[in-house]
Amino acid sequence: PKPMKVFVFAGQSNMTGMARTHTLEHIKMSPETAKEFADIFDKDGKPVTLDAVYVSQWMGKESGSLAPKYGGGKGDAFGPEYSCGIYLHKQLQEPI
Numbered sequence: 001p002k003p004m005k006v007f008v009f010a011g012q013s014n015m016t017g018m019a020r021t022h023t024l025e026h027i028k029m030s031p032e033t034a035k036e037f038a039d040i041f042d043k044d045g046k047p048v049t050l051d052a053v054y055v056s057q058w059m060g061k062e063s064g065s066l067a068p069k070y071g072g073g074k075g076d077a078f079g080p081e082y083s084c085g086i087y088l089h090k091q092l093q094e095p096i
Contacts, residue, residue: 005096007088009081017071017079021047024068039086052095053085 009015024047028034042048053066062070066085071077088096 002094005092005094007084007096009079009084015079017077017081019068019071019078021068021076021078037083039090040083047082048086050086050089053089054095055081055085 024040027037028041028045040048047068049065049067051065054064055066055070056063057070062075066082066089068078068082069075070081071079085096
């Protein structure tokens with residue numbers, strides 16, 4: 001198989017991921033943002049989980065399929081890894 005692409009996100013507080021999952025609902029309230037960010041929701045309107053995008057956190061935190069849960073909020077927060085992972089996968093069409 002061909003090698004998997006790896007992207008490293010590094011930073012301090014700006015990479016912790018403090019956006020709460022419930023804020024994603026607000027994206028769907030405006031027609032403009034709903035259309036622009038449609039790829040982050042599945043067919044049922046829930047935040048998408050991508051098995052082809054693997055997240056591994058440093059310092060013993062969770063790892064697994066991309067979902068809005070790897071931020072600093074113990075499973076209910078996310079950061080730039082979420083949308084970036086979705087759109088990188090959409091563009092590259094391969095596991096990352």
